[in-house]
Amino acid sequence: MNSPFELFGLTLNISIAISFLPALLAICALTFSLNRSALVLALMSLVFAYCFAIVDVFGALGIINLFAMCYGFNYFRYMAIQWILGLGIFVFSVLFFVHVFPGFNNPLVIESYLVSENAVPFSKHLNFDKLMVAIALMALIVPRSDFSQCKEATKVFAVSTFVVLFGLAGGVFSGLVQWDPKLSPILMGWVITNLFITCYAEEAFFRGFIQTQLHRGLRKYHMGQWLTVGCSGILFGIVHLPGGIAYTIIASLLGVGCAYGYQKTNNILVPIYLHFAFNLMHFCLFTYPFLA
Structure with a gap:
């Protein structure tokens, strides 16, 4: 079941594909403001990722806490509570971004690939932790108007x-x-x-969350x-x-x-x-x- 295969230049296996596909579909749903559908897909992705050991119990609890804080930040109107929850969201997001929060096993899908002959080798992980930040912020906090x-x-x-x-x-x-x-x-x-x-997570954090508060x-x-x-x-x-x-x-x-x-x-x-x-x-x- 977990024999590797290549898809779009990414080295995957079935467990990676099953774990990440609902989360990627959640991002697509958020693009069209289908926030509730995105939350359901994110939950599915978390369950699959836990079953396939891409996240363990600590990582799962961290994700659940992040989503809970984002919900509370949008729900509560007391300034003190918003400050506490905002600080928690900031800390958790940064820890997820720099991949130091325990409990994540982000799979390496591109390893030491020479995109350009005179460039440094390029490697890429599928960062489940960073992907969850994007979904949590966009589904529960980030405002959006009609461009x-x-x-x-x-x-x-x-x-x-x-x-x-x-x-x-x-x-x-x-x-x-x-x-x-x-x-x-x-x-x-x-x-x-x-x-x-990368782009959804970083912009949701730096613009949708940080810039909005600034x-x-x-x-x-x-x-x-x-x-x-x-x-x-x-x-x-x-x-x-x-x-x-x-x-x-x-x-x-x-x-x-x-x-x-x-x-x-x-x-x-x-x-x-x-x-x-x-x-x-x-x-x-x-x-x-x-x-x-």
Whole structure:
């Protein structure tokens, strides 16, 4: 049952496929605001992941606590309770993101693959912990308005285009990457993991959760919305500091662009797909992930 097979460039087995498929479908459901369906699918995914030892009892309890805190944060209106639950959500999300919360066995699905001949080898895990953060935040906390009703869609598109192009150019001029157009055999697998796990989770956390709380705290101040955008973008850059100064600056620029798009539209899908567009162009047109 657990003999490995390759699908879309990912090395999987039946237990991995069964465990992750409902969670990925939950992300799709959330894209169309089907929040209750997403929660049911997430529960199914957790049960399968526990049965197949992708999570153990500690990991399962951590996920249940995260979802409970997200529900409470949205339900209770007392400021003190919201602060406590918000801090808990922040801590749990960070621990899940950096994969130090006990109880997770995230499967390695791409190992030391040379996407570009002159790049460092690329490896990828299917991060069940990070995927659960995306579902919990988007299903229970992150607000969303209709982007089609946004009166500043043209400005958002212009800023987004500038951020993507300037950020990629910065990667070239800083020596992180170089021009390398390609159609990689692992493209579809990379798209699934990068869009549905990386981009959804990071934008739900940095924009949907952190930026929303920053906006609530700073909106009464002069230039409050711009402080919110700047803080959200810089915080996103800071967490990329292990990649070096140039990488941090580019990530900060991308973060500011995503924060601006979210601030103007209040639709989490805008920064998600801006983030993904940047990553996709990097993957397809430039050295990936970085020059060796």
